[in-house]
Amino acid sequence: MSRGLAKQQAKEKAAKKNQKLKGSSKHDHKAARAAQLKLVCSVCRAPMSDKSVYKSHFQAKHPKAPTPPELQ
Numbered sequence: 001m002s003r004g005l006a007k008q009q010a011k012e013k014a015a016k017k018n019q020k021l022k023g024s025s026k027h028d029h030k031a032a033r034a035a036q037l038k039l040v041c042s043v044c045r046a047p048m049s050d051k052s053v054y055k056s057h058f059q060a061k062h063p064k065a066p067t068p069p070e071l072q
């Protein structure tokens with residue numbers, strides 16, 4: 001008789017656990033963003049959010065500098 005209820009409670013417990021896991025995934029997102037920002041201008045060390053930003057920055061700010069391998 002109480003089996004159904006216990007099952008239901010177990011389900012709720014699992015759902016709460018999942019929510020907790022979802023909350024911790026924010027950190028993973030942050031880490032991913034930090035990894036993206038590892039791209040820095042090889043001339044002035046300014047952080048670049050992605051390759052295309054870096055490329056236009058490089059062409060605008062350091063047109064005479066040799067193109068870094070990341071942009072070739």
Ligand SMILES: [Zn+2]
Nearest residue numbers: 041043044061
């Ligand atoms: Zn630069």
